Amino acid sequence: AQKVTQAQTEISVVEKEDVTLDCVYETRDTTYYLFWYKQPPSGELVFLIRRNSFDEQNEISGRYSWNFQKSTSSFNFTITASQVVDSAVYFCALTLNSGGYQKVTFGTGTKLQVIP
């Protein structure tokens, strides 16, 4: 069975601080995809990044960066110089193929509050 753990339920930081959101996953499959989504107070999920299990290259997109480490089954997300607009719930998700179907597992989310 697959599992995604986001141990940090809530994080508060002061604006301009850096913050890292942790995501640890479990799966026996060798082929899988990892995602991060942002859910602002409006409720609409926003896709941030997708990474497949064969691509361990870290990625940077503006103030956002992702660190994928298969050795520790982690896919952590860092926001540099946080801003109030970053306040949201962030979800990590794992998707893999199982018996011809895709199985999608979400973490419980980390609520980030950026204080001005």
Add this chain to the structure above:
Amino acid sequence: KAGVTQTPRYLIKTRGQQVTLSCSPISGHRSVSWYQQTPGQGLQFLFEYFSETQRNKGNFPGRFSGRQFSNSRSEMNVSTLELGDSALYLCASSLQGSLDEQYFGPGTRLTVT
């Protein structure tokens, strides 16, 4: 380019009734996926439709069903509503499927009393 739209945005139903939710994807997107979000169970995948065929299915009872029309619009139906079906139902569209970058709608907030 218009985003993903979901109707209605809010709905109140009584236990035992049935409900139909609608999702219009971004023009050109052939994949529509549905998700349920509740405080207790979190985000859960319901199913995905691609070119009018159900391609993937989550672990939900048969009371939850869906369909997709030739214009890629999708509907989700829940029959014999239970209190536990109260949730935010999100749909997402993409070009190729749920492994692709997905664009989400604002959701339909369903309350079952």
